[in-house]
Amino acid sequence: MSMPDRKEIQVRELLEGPHPVVPAGLAASAAERGDRLLRRRRAAGRFGWTVLFAAVAVFAVWALLTHPWTVPPSGVSPPLEGW
Amino acid sequence: MDHRAGPYAEFEAFVAGAAGRLLHVAVLLTAEADPASGAECPVARRLLAGALARTYAHWGRVRGDDPYDDTRRELCVAYARTARRHPAGTGILARLSPPERLVLVLRVYEGVAEEVAAAQLGLTPERVRVLCNRAVSAMRPASGRGAEGAA
Numbered sequence: 001m002s003m004p005d006r007k008e009i010q011v012r013e014l015l016e017g018p019h020p021v022v023p024a025g026l027a028a029s030a031a032e033r034g035d036r037l038l039r040r041r042r043a044a045g046r047f048g049w050t051v052l053f054a055a056v057a058v059f060a061v062w063a064l065l066t067h068p069w070t071v072p073p074s075g076v077s078p079p080l081e082g083w
Numbered sequence: 084m085d086h087r088a089g090p091y092a093e094f095e096a097f098v099a100g101a102a103g104r105l106l107h108v109a110v111l112l113t114a115e116a117d118p119a120s121g122a123e124c125p126v127a128r129r130l131l132a133g134a135l136a137r138t139y140a141h142w143g144r145v146r147g148d149d150p151y152d153d154t155r156r157e158l159c160v161a162y163a164r165t166a167r168r169h170p171a172g173t174g175i176l177a178r179l180s181p182p183e184r185l186v187l188v189l190r191v192y193e194g195v196a197e198e199v200a201a202a203q204l205g206l207t208p209e210r211v212r213v214l215c216n217r218a219v220s221a222m223r224p225a226s227g228r229g230a231e232g233a234a
Binding site: 008031038 | 094098110111136142175187192219222223
């Protein structure tokens with residue numbers, strides 16, 4: 001069981017190294033980009049909800065005006081029989 | 084924009100502490116030329132900047148999560164998505180395929196548990212083990228060639 005561990009330790013040592021220099025202003029630019037991302041996401045969410053509400057409202061008005069649940073009066077009369 | 088508020092100060096402190104290691108992870112993944120020799124590593128920097136931006140975007144919401152783990156996950160996902168577009172550089176892990184690099188960095192360098200790494204990369208734990216073993220033997224200083232030839 002110690003073989004893979006030893007191999008992994010060797011590779012880990014290979015991967016360890018001095019950390020590269022972080023560009024200046026990374027936090028500020030990331031925060032700005034994050035804010036923009038958040039604002040765009042919120043705007044998209046608001047737009048989606050607005051569209052949903054508008055669709056529901058349009059459907060409700062249409063349903064109240066046309067009463068789609070009532071059966072339309074039949075235009076065909078039953079056959080006249082027995083006289 | 085007022086960046087002096089609490090969340091930004093927290094985020095800034097987090098970046099000050101973690102960005103060096105995260106950038107090292109990013110450079111390992113992209114296998115760009117050794118930054119110690121003055122290379123710029125533009126791809127790694129871009130990946131890290133995007134990952135940090137997404138971490139900041141949900142900074143207030145994920146109090147329970149470790150922001151370091153969160154950013155590393157974003158970084159790995161972003162790398163996995165764009166790896167095909169970037170030709171291999173001359174870094175340490177240049178000879179490995181992108182999935183092998185991801186598994187090796189997460190498992191060996193970062194010490195992430197097998198199941199966690201598998202879930203993050205969308206692989207089965209067995210597949211992670213296979214990739215990790217293959218990557219480790221490929222990276223072994225002397226015996227790497229023989230193992231690679233046999234695989």
